[in-house]
Amino acid sequence: MILRILVVAVALAASAGATIRATDALPSESLVVTASSLGQKALNDPAAFDFVEALTTEIGQRLAGTEAHRRAVVWAEARLKAAGLENVHSEPFSFPAWIRGAESADIVGPVPQHLAVTALGGSVATDANGIEAEIALFRTYDDLLAAAPGSLSGKIAVVTQRMVRAQDGSGYGAANPIRRYGPSEAARRGAVAYLLRSLGTDSHRLPHTGALNYQDGAPRIPAAALAIPDAEQLERLAALGPVRIRLLLTPTIQENAPSWNVVGEVKGTERPDEVVLIGGHLDSWDLGTGATDDGAGIAIVFGAARLIAGLPQRPSRTIRVVLFGAEEMNFSGAAYAQAHEGETGKIVVAGEADFGARNVYSVQLPGGAAGSDFGHTLERIIAPLGANVDRRPALGGGDDIRELQKAGVPAVSLRQDGLDYFDTHHTADDTLDKIDPKQLDQAVAVWSAFTYLAAASDVDFRRLAPTAK
């Protein structure tokens, strides 16, 4: 079905004499036909799924700063080379690595019960014997923020606000401050530790980790996420009377741990210094095997680059694949932008795949591009794949390209269906079985089409940007 529709669309696009300005070497019809056939090829290409299957099987978890991540870097370099990419190398940087220790929480009163918890990334440790205190439970984050200074003195603050399920992940964005800043907000009010209902949309006893950000001027208190059924259990118990909890967390920090951003390129034939940058992150949390976050994302950009590298006629611009090395810890994007400060003017566009393994349903281009020849041409190519060009521009492209964006690099956002992404996100459940190869392949198809079109045309997103008009 998709094939038939595609052929029609390609024919239409070709007969209409697609208005995109193509390079001399590639007339526009040929460019559109190539982008479309790349998409079609991707739908039947096992390479992306093979990539994430091998990564999660042969390496498993790969928390930045661990030996496993180092193994993943070596593994990834070999894969990029085997796929025909050039200039494969890893760019080192150092960062303070956070390593999980023991973690447990138990209700000690009214009656003993075990709670499923996991430390937040960056959390300080409790005493070696744990910390025991009564809880102060808040059903919304605003309730916590409304608590008076000192009112939580000696207590374990617990926030049980629910995260909303949404296809575009907006529920996660809205709830994010609860995890990032809740620990410092609770500490400012006297709390000795902090627990939140996991930022997740499931109802399993597998808590969701993720990084916190301690704020200056607030004591650093231990912080962990409760599995969702456990947060609900605390709500019920707290309604009956005082609840005491013992919390044990023994993470450690390793200063100046090494990491690497792994790079591979499809060198441009005519304008190799102009770069279309596509990436994702190789590091993962340690609880699962990082299949959807972000094994899938790097599999998608790998799959797209590999298909383009295999073309008889490669595009005129360079396609650069970057597998970032400490996204979860918020370090690799800044490290990359800093190392490439002088080059940002040459990066045509940057995109990041870090939203799971499902299909792309819309593409948000840099401002001004949706209504351009480029935007219309892209629409014709990806509509048969089940994706649209969104008329709204990309605001954020992702955590690892944010610094590039700040330096003026146009960003693209290929939006994947995230309705169930936060069921397993940052949990032990982020494993290969959560990936549907068919949907992954669709994402590769849209990424292939976009990436090729951007690299083979002479589109200048900076020129199309509304602010530049």
Next chain:
Amino acid sequence: MILRILVVAVALAASAGATIRATDALPSESLVVTASSLGQKALNDPAAFDFVEALTTEIGQRLAGTEAHRRAVVWAEARLKAAGLENVHSEPFSFPAWIRGAESADIVGPVPQHLAVTALGGSVATDANGIEAEIALFRTYDDLLAAAPGSLSGKIAVVTQRMVRAQDGSGYGAANPIRRYGPSEAARRGAVAYLLRSLGTDSHRLPHTGALNYQDGAPRIPAAALAIPDAEQLERLAALGPVRIRLLLTPTIQENAPSWNVVGEVKGTERPDEVVLIGGHLDSWDLGTGATDDGAGIAIVFGAARLIAGLPQRPSRTIRVVLFGAEEMNFSGAAYAQAHEGETGKIVVAGEADFGARNVYSVQLPGGAAGSDFGHTLERIIAPLGANVDRRPALGGGDDIRELQKAGVPAVSLRQDGLDYFDTHHTADDTLDKIDPKQLDQAVAVWSAFTYLAAASDVDFRRLAPTAK
């Protein structure tokens, strides 16, 4: 909607002059009307959900032999009394209690990876430092059984056969020998430990526990269940080369631990020595809070008995609720049957609710009853509730009434929808959030109708049994 349909059904049943032979005190039309209105009342009665909510919140897990189970016994006695049941008491017995210790498994080669496992109930411990060995992986149980004696010498046997999802739980029955007898079968062939893919239908990193049965003449080796994604990970790794695992399990056995079967009755008005026995088990596994297994089951029979106890005119026969005290360990049913050996001839019928929290879709009566006046009358009452009388007779009523059945007690089986029961069965995920109160109430409705009809009529299932004709 249900109400409207019900009223019609009741009217039909009444006008047809329901052919069931009623007691002198209750003419048949009145009996049918009462059974129907009980069902209707159950659909809007929060008592059953309240019961399981309070049990799982205030007590939590209640593994037989633990202090938590003892608390649950006291709690349950108080609840039965408060619901208006009489003769509330607990009947003690003793059994060898199995108490979980530490449990972990890690792949040590080709590269370190953590595995989610849980010890099987009854498993012996490993050495205090764990046991490390290469695995021998079998994709079906028959493959293990086909292995030659001695061929698994020094190995950890792993069976990864999948359990089939089915509404009636038949997949669990078919796979059960893999857990029950696999450890001894592996040991006979030289294995030093045994792992199986959890008997479950989910794909989460929450392994399913459950009891094993060591067989005479085979060495007792430690045995544990792998979470389903972990079993699949081992399949992939084993296909690449040798895999070594370190397994640590430190459970203990407490001989002669005390337990209790908790009993409460609605005393019969005319024939109090004739008993309709309905039950479930109060004990649970220790990983979750035993919400669906079997908090829901005992909530259902509690809810049914409570509604009948509240009738202005109670039935002529006694309804006896039994909350068994060590079902998971396979001891309480035998203890009950032994203690009531002299009474089995007086038990009119026995039924057990131990298949989750969803709706009853069919009732299997003792042989011969489906086509009887009793069966037809029951059908008219429960059809509007969305349940049928199955023409096939009840074969097994459940683990805790099996011994009664062997002693000649007719069994009834109220079959609940179990399509997702084995997603969380025997895991940490068996928590309150998995229960839909509406479906639970429907089960109470069908149980109320059946129980009332059996207790208020003079049906003699032994007389209806095909063998007795």
